[in-house]
Amino acid sequence: MYSVDSKKKNKNKLVDKTELIELDGFMMGSKNKTFKIDGNEVRDIKVVDTKLASALVSKQVSKKYEKLIDYLTELLVDDDDSGDSYREALNQIEKFRQEIKNKYRKYLKQKELEAMSKKLVVLQKEATKKLYEIRDNYYKYQNENRRSK
Numbered sequence: 001m002y003s004v005d006s007k008k009k010n011k012n013k014l015v016d017k018t019e020l021i022e023l024d025g026f027m028m029g030s031k032n033k034t035f036k037i038d039g040n041e042v043r044d045i046k047v048v049d050t051k052l053a054s055a056l057v058s059k060q061v062s063k064k065y066e067k068l069i070d071y072l073t074e075l076l077v078d079d080d081d082s083g084d085s086y087r088e089a090l091n092q093i094e095k096f097r098q099e100i101k102n103k104y105r106k107y108l109k110q111k112e113l114e115a116m117s118k119k120l121v122v123l124q125k126e127a128t129k130k131l132y133e134i135r136d137n138y139y140k141y142q143n144e145n146r147r148s149k
Contacts, residue, residue: 026053026107050107057107061100065116068096072123076130083134089127093120 025048034041047053075089097120105113 023048025049026057028056054107054109057104058109058112061104061108061112061116064096064099068092069119069123072127076123076126083131086127086131086134090124090131093124093127096120 023046025046028035028045028047034043035045036042047056072089072092075085075092078085100108100113100116
């Protein structure tokens, strides 16, 4: 960590920055958002305590998850003969899964992961099924046109 020594000239200044960078934790904040703490602007806050980070991550992931579900239902309801919307839905599901796996898995509870996974698997199966139906119809159409010539 860092220490503040009030007897020295560097009062309220960071002594060793490398130790802070190497800490493992959840980063809060963004480049555009600053937090004000005791009149100082802080850009990034790293939460090291897993209990605190768990609550923050859970809230953040649930917001992303709800947005994803809304977006996926729009894509799956859309009647697209080319299958682009279904491919996009599958890509978004995989992107979300990878993000959870790489960034947030150690902060989320197993029950939360399983609940999100169940809904995503159902949507993924539906998108895959529709994509195969479109592909099969396309091949049937191609074979019928070849035979008629």
